[in-house]
Structure formats: C-alpha cells, structure tokens
Amino acid sequence: MRICIDPGHGGTDPGTEGFGITEKNIVLDIAVKLAKLLEQEGMEVILTRDRDVTLTPNERTDLINRSQCDMVVSIHCNGGPVSAKGVETIYGYGSEEGKKLAENILEQIVKLGVKRRRAYYKLNAKREDYYFIIREVEPVSVIVECAFLTNPSDNRLLSSNSFRKKVANAIATGIFDTLGTDYSGKKHWADEYYERIRKEGLVTDEHMLDDEVTWGEFAVVLTRLLDRMEGES
Numbered sequence: 001m002r003i004c005i006d007p008g009h010g011g012t013d014p015g016t017e018g019f020g021i022t023e024k025n026i027v028l029d030i031a032v033k034l035a036k037l038l039e040q041e042g043m044e045v046i047l048t049r050d051r052d053v054t055l056t057p058n059e060r061t062d063l064i065n066r067s068q069c070d071m072v073v074s075i076h077c078n079g080g081p082v083s084a085k086g087v088e089t090i091y092g093y094g095s096e097e098g099k100k101l102a103e104n105i106l107e108q109i110v111k112l113g114v115k116r117r118r119a120y121y122k123l124n125a126k127r128e129d130y131y132f133i134i135r136e137v138e139p140v141s142v143i144v145e146c147a148f149l150t151n152p153s154d155n156r157l158l159s160s161n162s163f164r165k166k167v168a169n170a171i172a173t174g175i176f177d178t179l180g181t182d183y184s185g186k187k188h189w190a191d192e193y194y195e196r197i198r199k200e201g202l203v204t205d206e207h208m209l210d211d212e213v214t215w216g217e218f219a220v221v222l223t224r225l226l227d228r229m230e231g232e233s
C-alpha cells in the first residue's frame with residue numbers, strides 16, 4: 001500500500017493565516033507526523049513536500065501521478081468568518097472509496113472534539129471536481145480541512161503540538177478504517193519510558209518519539225529533574 005500525503009501550500013504560498021499562525025506550517029507538521037505513524041504500520045508513504053517549498057498545482061499533481069500511489073490525502077486548515085469552526089473533508093464526485101475515506105477521517109477528527117461540519121464534493125461550472133488535487137490526480141484523493149485557523153478555539157487547538165499529533169492519529173485511523181485493516185497504533189519501543197517521565201511531570205507535551213530534542217529542551221527536562229531531587233532530599 002502506497003499512500004501520498006500532501007501538505008497544502010508551502011513556500012511563497014502561505015495558505016490561510018490566523019492569530020499569528022500560518023496554514024503551510026501547521027499542515028506540514030501534521031503531514032510529517034502522519035507519515036511517521038503510517039510508516040510505523042508498514043505503509044509506504046510519499047510526501048509531496050517535507051519542508052517549506054513552493055509547488056505549483058502542476059508540480060504537485062505530476063508528482064502524485066508519477067508516484068503510482070493508491071491514495072492521496074491532502075491536508076489543509078480552513079479559513080472563513082471568525083465564527084466558522086470545525087472539520088470538513090472533500091472527496092471526488094462519484095468516488096465511493098473517496099467518500100468512505102472522507103467520512104471515516106471526518107468521524108475520527110470529530111472524536112477529538114472538533115465540531116462536525118461535513119464530508120462533501122464540490123463541482124465547478126463544467127461539472128468537474130472543483131479542486132485540482134482531486135480532479136487532476138489518478139488515485140483516490142481527499143482533502144482534509146482539519147479545522148479553522150480563523151476561529152479562536154479551533155486556532156488554539158491547531159497551535160498545540162499534542163493536538164496536531166492527535167489529528168495525525170485520527171487521519172491514520174480513518175485511513176485504516178477505510179482499508180478495512182486494523183490500525184495497531186503500534187507502540188514505539190520507548191513509549192513506556194516516555195509515559196513514565198510524562199507522568200512524573202518531567203515532560204508536559206506529547207511528542208513524536210523520534211523527533212530531535214534541542215539543548216534548550218534538554219536543559220528544561222534536566223532542571224525539572226534537579227528540582228525534583230532537591231525537593232526529595
């Protein structure tokens with residue numbers, strides 16, 4: 001199974017902005033987290049971009065069509081009036097598999113407490129799929145509009161690293177639900193160690209266990225440990 005993850009926008013195209021955060025960065029982070037989760041499950045993953053670069057629609061669709069992947073998930077954040085919030089997914093008109101995938105991903109993101117909007121298709125004046133990332137690619141393709149950057153409560157969620165990890169996990173679950181295979185949510189070998197230091201309060205957030213740690217972050221963890229030792233002596 002080969003799956004293509006497409007973080008929307010990038011480079012000179014920032015996408016939507018809201019309260020100081022930018023769509024291109026948020027969706028890249030979710031996409032990279034999702035890719036890691038899928039790879040842990042033995043899937044082959046292709047990212048249309050793994051850093052902040054500009055891709056034209058043509059470059060994006062060529063890359064996808066050449067990759068011979070089975071499925072495309074394009075990740076976005078929504079923008080709109082300040083009151084608009086929630087998750088939407090979009091599939092190709094007439095695609096049963098796309099519809100199923102879009103509905104399953106929507107369902108999983110709703111479980112995280114994001115308002116349910118809809119899974120839908122959208123056509124242009126020529127009655128073709130409106131979005132190029134669905135219209136111009138050969139594999140089944142869906143767009144996930146995770147939440148609204150322009151809404152204060154959705155924005156707060158998207159700003160949180162642990163929420164973005166949960167969204168990646170929700171999308172992975174939606175993909176496995178659609179494929180009819182079990183998502184083991186396979187444990188990382190270091191999960192129990194991480195869980196222990198999290199319970200002890202030495203770390204406070206959820207992280208991908210293969211992410212790099214800076215000296216600054218390392219110093220914070222060691223300081224918490226020193227404080228704890230001093231408290232006990």
Ligand SMILES: [Zn+2]
Pocket residue numbers: 008009015016023075076077
């Ligand atoms: Zn977008």
